[in-house]
Amino acid sequence: xxxxxxxxxxxxxxxxxxxxxxxxxxxxxxxxxxxxxxxxxxxxxxxxxxxxxxxxxxxxxxxxxxxxxxxxxxxxxxxxxxxxxxxxxxxxxxxxxxxxxxxxxxxxxxxxxx
Amino acid sequence: xxxxxxxxxxxxxxxxxxxxxxxxxxxxxxxxxxxxxxxxxxxxxxxxxxxxxxxxxxxxxxxxxxxxxxxxxxxxxxxxxxxxxxxxxxxxxxxxxxxxxxxxxxxxxxxxxxxxxx
Numbered sequence: 001x002x003x004x005x006x007x008x009x010x011x012x013x014x015x016x017x018x019x020x021x022x023x024x025x026x027x028x029x030x031x032x033x034x035x036x037x038x039x040x041x042x043x044x045x046x047x048x049x050x051x052x053x054x055x056x057x058x059x060x061x062x063x064x065x066x067x068x069x070x071x072x073x074x075x076x077x078x079x080x081x082x083x084x085x086x087x088x089x090x091x092x093x094x095x096x097x098x099x100x101x102x103x104x105x106x107x108x109x110x111x112x113x114x
Numbered sequence: 115x116x117x118x119x120x121x122x123x124x125x126x127x128x129x130x131x132x133x134x135x136x137x138x139x140x141x142x143x144x145x146x147x148x149x150x151x152x153x154x155x156x157x158x159x160x161x162x163x164x165x166x167x168x169x170x171x172x173x174x175x176x177x178x179x180x181x182x183x184x185x186x187x188x189x190x191x192x193x194x195x196x197x198x199x200x201x202x203x204x205x206x207x208x209x210x211x212x213x214x215x216x217x218x219x220x221x222x223x224x225x226x227x228x229x230x231x232x
Contacts, residue, residue, distance in 0.1 A: 030217070031217055031218055031220075033220055035222070041224060042120075042205060042222050042223055042224040042225045043205065043207075043222040044222075045219065045220070045221055045222075048217065048219060048220070049217070050217025050218070051217070054217065056217070056219075058219070059221075088157070090159065092159075092220070094209075094218075094220070096147070096209055096218040102149055102151075102161035102164060103149070103161075103207075103220055104161075105158065105159035107157070107158060108157055108158075
């Protein structure tokens, strides 16, 4: 069965370190998204991508970067982790262009920056 | 300005009663889509229902229905016959294309926590 997986599920890192969260989907979807979820803020869009080599900033992109070198993967990098980036991160993928299907979500990554 | 607004941070409903969760949105894309997701305490995101901007009829999926009022830009979720397992966070989301962008953006509201009382 097709799926979307995130790794790691939990991560503790120190302030100032570079951290990369992985997202891999086997749906062959063009659209991929990264969100962060904090209490009181719902899911806020960090970056999104329509396809290979395409990346776009969301509403909370400062301090984050993504790259899309293939259809399956959209890794999220925190260039220099800050305590304000402690959060739960969700990756999602969808194929809105072909049919109006929902976005499928990974299980989430809980990141703690100490 | 917020693209998706959910004005009810928390709601209680009696088991077996119906409940409406509010969602308003703002977009300039004429071909947008609206979703509702459920997030139980375990954390996963569960798709509930979808409404396209050109759909003539309100979407329904089992006990879930979407009250789509296009002119008012509202897409409220109605849950009939609430069950204890419906206690969760509920998110409204919107798919839209921004001018000059090839892909779709998917943005979420702040969520409503629904608590079902026995």
